Amino acid sequence: MSARERSAEQRTARLRVNPIACEAHGLCAELLPEIIRLDDWGYPIIETDEVPPELLGLARRAADACPTLALILDEDRQR
């Protein structure tokens, strides 16, 4: 396994919402329906604790797209 492949495997990422900043625009659920769904009032529910590696790119896009920057992607690299 190459060094890059190895480090990609070790990367963990979590999505969370700052509930005070969130205004239920709903872009996140549109961009990442695999992980995010909306409750009865339009606010996001993050379905999984950790973002699977294959969805990481989409997760970054969703966090960037949030109009109020309420969606936060925490990426840690384990050493």
Next chain:
Amino acid sequence: MSPPLLPRLLLGLDGQADAIDLRRHLDIHGPLPRLRPEALIDEVERSGLRGRGGADFPAALKLRAVASRRRVSAVVVNGSETEPASLKDHLLLARLPHLVLDGALLAAEAVGAEEVIVKVDESAREAIAALEDAIRERRERELSISLAIGPDGYVTGEESAVIRFLNGRVPKPQFVPPRPFERGYRNRPTLIQNPETLAQIALVARHGEAWYRELGTVADPGSVLVTISGAVAHPGVYELAFGTPMTDLVQAAGGPVEPLRALLFGGYFGTWIGAARAMGLTLAREELNASGCSLGAGVIFALGQSACGLHESARIIGYLAEQSAGQCGPCVHGLAAIAESVAALADGVAHEQERSRVLRWCSEVRGRGACHHPNGAVRFVESALKVFGEDLEDHRRVRCQALPAGLPLGPQTGALIR
């Protein structure tokens, strides 16, 4: 004859209505010892003292977390007792302010804080008057003690809300991290503690951790203040040893005035337990947790059989929904919808699927606010539907004839009972 083990915190009250002044305080408890910071924190750690504000966090851990940081700004005494069914902090601040201030000063020295701030709510007039007098009496030279008075509201007593208010902004919870011990008052490390916790620290400093452990159990050492209200002959604040059976507590409060239906543990934020099961419990953390409840900030409400658990629960969740800080969608909308549904269920006019819809909302709302307000509210609702579940069918068929149970909604001024 050896002195009684209880009271400890409430020693010297003797049914008096006035605050205990500095001279009497020193007569009762002796002088305030000066301990090196490490010595105090070690003693508190060995005592096993846990926070009395509801989170039940080990006091020494909190002290260490702040003491290990530089430029600690303040020790904040969180006197905002916003749980309507709780009176113990009011009692301490209004009648025994010097014991609380002792603890605050000891803690300030242990963590290297520059000042002590006592935060209270504007409706706590007795406490405000007593604290103003007590602060004037002490005239500390090294550390300043000041009083901060904020508006009433259920969520204003939440730690991050207190800090936000002291920093000159709205008394509403903030999204954490960072927590106050990292960045709090003036954006610097802050120790924020419940008044009862600080009062216990003042006693541990004087008498030692072995003395503290003479009461209670190995797992839950010491004494605790419990506010018990509802269908008991003498509602009020009682000091008891951990491990005391519920039956003893209810007896201490004069016994039930009618057969009991259920008990609410932990306040409006808490959990209903059916009377038969509740009366078999003791005031022990693990046992209560195993039964799905906790003491919270030492609050117990007894519901008599003449009252209606569903209607009282509908009133409480209505209050909790209304008291939302209004910052987070799931809390604002979720609790409002849940409250409306519970009211409909209590009135017997809900549709067939209402109960399961409420439970779905509860599980969806949980954990999705910036603070624990929605979590406590949904836990409360889930317990109500469980304990009073059999009433749901009855309420659909027959109009409820129960009497109001007198659960207070909002601050209880002038209600101090000893």
